[in-house]
Amino acid sequence: MSAIKSVAVAGATGNLGPSIVTQLVEAGFTVTTLTRLDSKSAPPSGTKAIPVDYTSVASLTAALQGQDAVVSALSPAVADQIPLIDAAIAAGVKRFLPSEFGCDTLNANAAKLPVFGRKVQVHDYLAEKAKDGKVTYTLMMTGAFLDWALGTTLIVDLKGGVTSVYDGGDRESSMTTLPDIGRAVVGVLKHPKETENRAVYTQSASVTQNRVLAIANKVAGKKYETKPASTVEVEKDAHERVKKGDMSAMYDFLRRALWGEGFGSSKDRSELDNDLVGVKELTEKQLEELIAKYA
Ligand SMILES: NC(=O)c1ccc[n+]([C@@H]2O[C@H](COP(=O)([O-])OP(=O)(O)OC[C@H]3O[C@@H](n4cnc5c(N)ncnc54)[C@H](OP(=O)(O)O)[C@@H]3O)[C@@H](O)[C@H]2O)c1
Structure with a gap:
């Protein structure tokens, strides 16, 4: 495949x-962004924004x-992301990265959780199109967004509520920060051959709820309240x-996937694509500094 230069x-x-x-x-x-016709958000600077109708293959094909x-x-x-995939194929796009960016939806247990139904449908569709040679794809399996999740209650409630600690709190979960x-x-778009038609796994850190709690207690100089819970x-x-x-309730299926046993949330280093795509794991000090921003 020739080098990828233009990305929407x-x-x-x-x-x-x-x-x-x-x-x-x-x-x-060269980055182009697609935005809804009625979007209220300002497009990121340094890019050309094209308004599109996400339900119209014709509108999307013209934009791509x-x-x-x-x-x-x-x-x-x-x-539905299917019209966007169909338009990408019609426009001759070489690589499609669907809106995965989370738990390992190739894991059979995770795939059954209702919260991931659409993601599974989309990657099944892409795999079928790729088999016919119409497009190539990469699935970004990043785990939870580590920095973003620290501002929610998915790991620990750092805003002062009582944290539900699941299944003892020692289960590891691979997570990646937004910049990573x-x-x-x-990294994927610079290595199209090595990342073709497969999932790419990354982590900025593997964390447990108890580890994040211990760091948060240390950096905040107080004890966050917890209660035991079961995934x-x-x-x-x-x-x-x-x-x-x-x-x-969809949010709670995420808790099951992040902290439950058998949902593929913890990746062994040998399964990670960090080196290939240029993601470096945080040091203990960097993790502490990150948690301190939210604690
Ligand atoms: N792993 C994690 O911890 C984690 C956390 C959050 C999200 N995710 C995943 O990351 C991906 C992106 O999520 P996100 O939270 O960044 O998405 P988001 O902020 O909810 O929305 C992203 C953009 O989608 C566009 N959009 C098109 N149709 C929309 C509609 N009907 N309603 C709302 N927005 C619409 C909007 O852009 P325009 O206004 O420019 O059209 C919006 O800014 C998803 O696959 C999500 O599941 C993962």
């Missing part, structure tokens, strides 16, 4: 997109002319709530 980023204005755009621009790629790669960082609220995800995307129970409860139409 869909969903460039959300939690993740700006970090990807920043690293792509810094690495010298001349692009070598598409990186989708679209919101989980987007019902941007670097990993650059089996949290999943059971989430299924019940979804049956009743409570979609806020």
